[in-house]
Amino acid sequence: xxxxxxxxxxxxxxxxxxxxxxxxxxxxxxxxxxxxxxxSGKSPELIMSIYSNGDKEDGRFTAQLNKASQYVSLLIRDxxxxxxxxxxxxxxxxxxxGKGTRLHILP
Amino acid sequence: GxxxxxxxxxxxxxSGTSVKIECRSLDFQATTMFWYRQFPKQSLMLMATSNExxxxxxxxxVEKDKFLINHASLTLSTLTVTSAHPEDSSxxxxxxxxxxxxxxxxYFGPGTRLTVL
Numbered sequence: 001x002x003x004x005x006x007x008x009x010x011x012x013x014x015x016x017x018x019x020x021x022x023x024x025x026x027x028x029x030x031x032x033x034x035x036x037x038x039x040s041g042k043s044p045e046l047i048m049s050i051y052s053n054g055d056k057e058d059g060r061f062t063a064q065l066n067k068a069s070q071y072v073s074l075l076i077r078d079x080x081x082x083x084x085x086x087x088x089x090x091x092x093x094x095x096x097x098g099k100g101t102r103l104h105i106l107p
Numbered sequence: 108g109x110x111x112x113x114x115x116x117x118x119x120x121x122s123g124t125s126v127k128i129e130c131r132s133l134d135f136q137a138t139t140m141f142w143y144r145q146f147p148k149q150s151l152m153l154m155a156t157s158n159e160x161x162x163x164x165x166x167x168x169v170e171k172d173k174f175l176i177n178h179a180s181l182t183l184s185t186l187t188v189t190s191a192h193p194e195d196s197s198x199x200x201x202x203x204x205x206x207x208x209x210x211x212x213x214y215f216g217p218g219t220r221l222t223v224l
Contacts, residue, residue, distance in 0.1 A: 043218040099150040
């Protein structure tokens with residue numbers, strides 16, 4: 001059974017700093033990887049998708065994928081208080097979610 | 108962008124009653140919809156995959172006779188929680204995927220919070 005592992009946090013990061021979120025997955029054959037942000041009481045919203053090894057940047061967000069080591073990470077530059085949320089790592093077509101990392105940006 | 112709606116956004120019901128939740132793709136046709144459940148402080152758990160015009164595929168441990176899914180059209184899937192009990196209280200979220208799209212075109216609804224008394 002596919003598994004996706006994340007540190008549940010909370011991860012506290014000062015405003016303006018870089019937040020680094022990590023995720024590992026068990027199925028070496030996984031092809032699609034996603035980061036979602038979920039605010040309390042709300043449904044997830046897609047931040048980034050990544051399919052090939054390396055970095056993918058979108059604004060303040062950078063997703064990094066290393067298939068050999070089976071991990072995917074999300075960097076948030078210039079962290080803002082509005083970035084405080086739970087970040088869910090998800091893998092593959094049916095979207096298997098990790099348990100999420102709670103990120104808290106300290107103003 | 109693509110919009111997925113859910114109705115109702117919240118519902119409170121008595122134990123033993125059935126509750127129907129609707130998931131609609133408002134501006135695109137979705138051949139595949141997914142139903143998730145999320146308990147407090149836990150991650151989303153996929154319950155079933157709903158394909159238009161065919162039977163839903165349920166994940167292991169999800170009772171298909173308790174959670175009835177109907178995907179009668181390309182814009183509507185329904186989840187009926189039959190004979191609901193307090194342990195069914197949860198946040199139910201649907202998502203819809205546009206036909207021919209990649210997995211990053213999966214759009215989530217706003218969720219339905221079910222409370223069973």
